Amino acid sequence: MLLLLRNNLDGTIPSSICNLSSLNILQLSENRLQGRIPQCLGNFSTSLSVLGLNGNQLYGPIPTAFADGNELEYLNLNGNKLQGPLPKSLRKCRRLQVLDIGNNEIQDSFPLWIKSLQKLQVLVMRSNKFHGKVFSDYLKNDSILPFQNLQIFDISHNEFTGPLPDGYFQNLVAMMNVRTNGTEEGNWLRYEGKSFTLVFKGFEYKLVEILIPFASLDFSNNTFNGSIPNSIGKLNLLRFMNLSHNMLKGKIPASFGNLSELEQLDLSSNQLQGEIPWELTRLSFLESLNLSNNLLSGPIPHSGGQFSTFENNSYMGNPGLCGYPLTKKCKDDADDKAIQPMLQREGDDSEFLDGFTWQAIVMGYGCGLVFGVTMGCLALLYRRPMWLLNFFFGGSTKRNGN
Numbered sequence: 449m450l451l452l453l454r455n456n457l458d459g460t461i462p463s464s465i466c467n468l469s470s471l472n473i474l475q476l477s478e479n480r481l482q483g484r485i486p487q488c489l490g491n492f493s494t495s496l497s498v499l500g501l502n503g504n505q506l507y508g509p510i511p512t513a514f515a516d517g518n519e520l521e522y523l524n525l526n527g528n529k530l531q532g533p534l535p536k537s538l539r540k541c542r543r544l545q546v547l548d549i550g551n552n553e554i555q556d557s558f559p560l561w562i563k564s565l566q567k568l569q570v571l572v573m574r575s576n577k578f579h580g581k582v583f584s585d586y587l588k589n590d591s592i593l594p595f596q597n598l599q600i601f602d603i604s605h606n607e608f609t610g611p612l613p614d615g616y617f618q619n620l621v622a623m624m625n626v627r628t629n630g631t632e633e634g635n636w637l638r639y640e641g642k643s644f645t646l647v648f649k650g651f652e653y654k655l656v657e658i659l660i661p662f663a664s665l666d667f668s669n670n671t672f673n674g675s676i677p678n679s680i681g682k683l684n685l686l687r688f689m690n691l692s693h694n695m696l697k698g699k700i701p702a703s704f705g706n707l708s709e710l711e712q713l714d715l716s717s718n719q720l721q722g723e724i725p726w727e728l729t730r731l732s733f734l735e736s737l738n739l740s741n742n743l744l745s746g747p748i749p750h751s752g753g754q755f756s757t758f759e760n761n762s763y764m765g766n767p768g769l770c771g772y773p774l775t776k777k778c779k780d781d782a783d784d785k786a787i788q789p790m791l792q793r794e795g796d797d798s799e800f801l802d803g804f805t806w807q808a809i810v811m812g813y814g815c816g817l818v819f820g821v822t823m824g825c826l827a828l829l830y831r832r833p834m835w836l837l838n839f840f841f842g843g844s845t846k847r848n849g850n
Contacts, residue, residue: 453500460482463488465486469490471536474497475498475500476504478502479503482504484506485511490515497543502527510525510538510554514538520544523548526552532556537566544568545568547565547572548572550576550602552576557577557578562594568595569622570596575722576603576604580608585740596619596788597665598622603670606669606670608671609672619684623684661706661709664686665690665691668691668714669693680685685705687710687711689712690714696718700725704725704728704731707725708732711734711735715738719742719743722746724734724744726749738761738762740765744768745769748772
């Protein structure tokens with residue numbers, strides 16, 4: 449074991465290091481090492497299980513001579529200036545669980561041979577110069593199903609094209625909540641002392657150990673096109689998913705409502721159409737949502753839960769969207785608001801008329817009572833003067849004795 453990480457080491461890696469044939473862990477990460485990686489590091493030790501060279505200034509190709517039957521489980525070359533293609537001899541690393549080659553200058557197509565790495569749990573290829581299609585058609589007649597143990601899949605910031613690989617998503621069983629006899633099973637990542645880089649919510653994090661079922665999918669900043677496969681909705685252990693900055697079309701799958709553990713969803717800067725599916729309101733753990741800069745339309749789903757906490761920057765750049773929290777109101781909302789004041793005014797008129805009616809009746813009764821009492825008093829006082837009775841009652845009365 450040789451642990452020299454974070455020691456400000458500079459210079460080159462001496463080829464004499466390959467003389468340590470019994471070495472099982474070699475950690476030189478986060479130093480200032482320069483130059484090329486010695487070719488002998490690929491096969492100098494059949495017992496080597498951890499090789500960490502990330503966070504240096506190494507350049508040139510990745511060693512091409514990985515030996516048969518090697519014990520390598522962890523290979524981290526992230527954050528260097530490595531170039532050239534990904535060596536096919538890596539397929540001999542059958543025990544490999546973590547492969548992090550992110551943030552380099554590697555130029556290659558997607559390595560189809562990587563399907564042979566059946567124990568792979570972390571694959572980070574972000575920020576390189578990979579290109580072409582991520583093929584999935586060959587999976588239909590292939591006896592080896594790839595990525596069944598993969599939990600972190602990051603190929604963002606490359607030049608991949610074509611449709612999203614639906615065949616791969618259907619085989620990511622480690623990102624699914626598998627139930628057996630009423631219990632939930634899932635792979636747990638445990639890499640004590642073996643860090644790797646994960647990007648979510650726009651920040652890079654160095655993860656050393658994950659003690660919970662965890663899955664992350666980042667295909668952002670490529671030129672993927674076509675629709676989003678419904679099969680992604682089966683990956684219900686996903687916590688972070690980023691498909692932003694591509695050329696994806698069609699609707700947001702309603703199956704995304706099954707991603708019950710999802711904390712971050714970024715579908716921004718695509719060409720997605722249609723309404724936001726109401727099923728997304730079921731995602732009670734969703735902390736970050738970005739649907740901006742698409743062609744979405746219709747009302748934003750209302751929910752009394754987590755979905756109602758997102759601000760307008762989650763939806764901006766979609767001219768067809770309306771409703772809270774946007775300032776653009778939906779037509780139905782405008783009609784409701786127009787009807788409500790009208791009903792309010794009608795209610796006010798009714799109240800006024802009701803009040804006016806009872807007041808008029810009371811005044812009528814009051815005036816009649818005063819008038820009757822006055823007439824009675826005059827009749828008694830003047831002994832029923834005939835002219836007064838005839839004037840008000842329109843009749844003629846004879847005097848007694850005539």
